[in-house]
Amino acid sequence: MNIAEPLLAAIEEFNKFPGIGRKTAQRLALFLLKRNEHEVKNFVNSILDLKSKLHFCGDCFNLATEDKCEVCLSPKRDRSIICVVEEVSDVISIEKSNEFNGLYHVLGGVLNPLSGVHQDDLKIKELIKRASNGETKELILAVNPDTEGETTSLYIAKNVKHLGIKVTRIARGIPIGGDLEFADEATVGRAVLGRIEI
Amino acid sequence: MTLKNLSLKNFRIHKKSDITFSNNLNFIVGGNGQGKTSILEAIYIMCTTKNFKASSDSELTRFGGNEFEIDGKFEDLTEDIIRIYFNKSDNKRYYFQNGKQLNRNAEIIGKFPIVLLTPEDHSLTQGYPAERRKFVDSVICQASELYLSSLLDYNKTLRQRSNLLFRLNENYSSSLIDQLEAWDEKLINTGTELIRFRMKFVLEFEKYVEESFRFIVDDSEKPVIKYDYLNSYSGDSIEEMFKKLLIEKKDEEIRRRSNLVGPHRDDFIFLINENELKIFGSQGQHKTFQVALRFAQYFYLKDKIGRLPIFLLDDVFGELDSKRAIRISQYLKQVGQAFITITDFANFSFLHKEEDDAKLLITNGEVSYA
Ligand SMILES: [Zn+2]
Numbered sequence: 001m002n003i004a005e006p007l008l009a010a011i012e013e014f015n016k017f018p019g020i021g022r023k024t025a026q027r028l029a030l031f032l033l034k035r036n037e038h039e040v041k042n043f044v045n046s047i048l049d050l051k052s053k054l055h056f057c058g059d060c061f062n063l064a065t066e067d068k069c070e071v072c073l074s075p076k077r078d079r080s081i082i083c084v085v086e087e088v089s090d091v092i093s094i095e096k097s098n099e100f101n102g103l104y105h106v107l108g109g110v111l112n113p114l115s116g117v118h119q120d121d122l123k124i125k126e127l128i129k130r131a132s133n134g135e136t137k138e139l140i141l142a143v144n145p146d147t148e149g150e151t152t153s154l155y156i157a158k159n160v161k162h163l164g165i166k167v168t169r170i171a172r173g174i175p176i177g178g179d180l181e182f183a184d185e186a187t188v189g190r191a192v193l194g195r196i197e198i
Numbered sequence: 199m200t201l202k203n204l205s206l207k208n209f210r211i212h213k214k215s216d217i218t219f220s221n222n223l224n225f226i227v228g229g230n231g232q233g234k235t236s237i238l239e240a241i242y243i244m245c246t247t248k249n250f251k252a253s254s255d256s257e258l259t260r261f262g263g264n265e266f267e268i269d270g271k272f273e274d275l276t277e278d279i280i281r282i283y284f285n286k287s288d289n290k291r292y293y294f295q296n297g298k299q300l301n302r303n304a305e306i307i308g309k310f311p312i313v314l315l316t317p318e319d320h321s322l323t324q325g326y327p328a329e330r331r332k333f334v335d336s337v338i339c340q341a342s343e344l345y346l347s348s349l350l351d352y353n354k355t356l357r358q359r360s361n362l363l364f365r366l367n368e369n370y371s372s373s374l375i376d377q378l379e380a381w382d383e384k385l386i387n388t389g390t391e392l393i394r395f396r397m398k399f400v401l402e403f404e405k406y407v408e409e410s411f412r413f414i415v416d417d418s419e420k421p422v423i424k425y426d427y428l429n430s431y432s433g434d435s436i437e438e439m440f441k442k443l444l445i446e447k448k449d450e451e452i453r454r455r456s457n458l459v460g461p462h463r464d465d466f467i468f469l470i471n472e473n474e475l476k477i478f479g480s481q482g483q484h485k486t487f488q489v490a491l492r493f494a495q496y497f498y499l500k501d502k503i504g505r506l507p508i509f510l511l512d513d514v515f516g517e518l519d520s521k522r523a524i525r526i527s528q529y530l531k532q533v534g535q536a537f538i539t540i541t542d543f544a545n546f547s548f549l550h551k552e553e554d555d556a557k558l559l560i561t562n563g564e565v566s567y568a
Contacts, residue, residue, distance in 0.1 A: 118373070119376070147355050148358065151355070151380050154387075
């Protein structure tokens with residue numbers, strides 16, 4: 001096989017992306033090769049900016065360009081409600097739904113002993129500290145309602161109980177912004193069974 | 199739902215068999231090792247992806263061959279053609295539905311409900327509690343997707359929790375105990391859901407077993423199923439019992455690094471007239487109970503899913519006295535399509551092939567009609 005080294009290197013890099021196989025990686029690399037220099041530079045800079053200009057918000061661990069994220073900085077957000085999610089991608093999908101006007105807290109995962117993830121590997125301590133700031137009145141646990149997610153919710157609920165704030169969670173199987181119409185029989189049954197307040 | 203045709207290529211002793219079935223009873227007659235049970239095995243694989251006799255697919259491949267193929271045509275409201283292809287070199291099975299390969303073979307599970315009665319069913323009444331849990335779980339799962347998802351959730355919780363117990367055993371810390379309490383709560387929530395499901399199921403299923411009993415033996419014998427959960431611990435509510443037991447067993451759980459409390463340790467006790475079958479039952483009563491459980495499963499599923507399952511009966515008459523055998527043969531007239539293997543029709547003079555039934559003779563993997 002005789003492929004020019006720079007092309008091969010680019011293919012290797014694209015191949016590392018989630019969901020990108022060898023063939024697609026090759027198509028993407030060849031696509032870039034056909035763009036003009038300016039376009040390619042824009043693309044590269046946007047990727048570099050991702051790393052250099054973005055970091056995690058000091059309060060909620062959402063992505064931020066400053067010390068704090070735009071949600072935390074906004075004066076329009078309701079500071080008494082915190083929505084607890086697993087990953088930054090969850091913040092993005094909830095923000096897209098325009099249904100929520102409170103603050104977030106990104107845990108960075110869920111409890112998973114089999115994969116070696118325990119409470120100290122997550123931003124749970126930080127959450128408990130935030131929840132006890134006197135301003136917080138309600139926690140919405142919007143963690144994925146699977147085995148590990150539910151246990152993580154139970155763990156958090158147990159550890160903020162003494163604060164006397166309201167703790168709710170989304171019912172199992174109904175995704176945020178999801179429509180009952182599209183949920184299958186099993187998940188609808190679950191949602192009905194699932195208590196909302198913990 | 200019925201299976202119209204079946205074609206076997208290099209499957210067990212069958213080099214190439216093309217069989218057309220009756221919508222009613224199909225008596226499959228042949229001596230030992232002639233290939234009659236292989237037909238049931240092939241049907242079972244099509245409906246469940248599981249082997250009930252062979253330990254590997256290589257074992258199912260005809261001697262000297264490298265691949266086998268099973269083709270079946272099912273008829274319900276629609277017609278479905280299922281093809282299964284296996285070859286030894288990739289040691290993999292491929293499932294096709296109407297010419298299209300399935301992404302996951304497991305997609306086929308539940309499409310064609312099936313009930314199997316085999317001589318191995320003696321373990322249902324005489325074996326370990328795990329055999330009875332497996333039976334109960336499989337019946338409820340066939341009828342309820344919700345139960346299936348709870349069961350998967352519960353098993354995942356057990357795996358996570360036992361890992362945590364293992365860590366606690368190695369390295370005890372208050373932080374891990376703090377986390378364990380959350381897993382306890384999860385175990386209680388999901389476990390209680392399973393227990394409630396099983397309670398409801400036993401209550402309902404018992405009536406089906408009673409009905410089956412009445413067909414097989416006299417009214418004098420009344421079957422009872424007792425669900426024995428959480429070590430028969432008494433308490434105010436299931437959750438309370440669960441919680442108390444977990445506290446009681448905590449140290450032992452950490453010492454033994456395993457989950458000692460929950461529905462994964464339950465049992466189902468079978469009784470006839472208040473006498474525990476396992477202790478007081480005769481051979482004949484055990485056999486009756488096993489047969490009744492399978493017939494009950496058949497009619498329960500029929501009512502729950504609103505479709506007629508396929509009924510496979512492997513060598514059931516061989517182990518029964520003639521009185522019970524005659525009754526069961528009568529009872530079979532109430533089911534839809536069934537496949538019944540027997541060694542020799544002549545030994546079972548009470549069996550009558552009705553006009554709609556089929557009688558297949560199997561000799562050395564060759565099929566003929568009688
Ligand atoms: Zn923030």
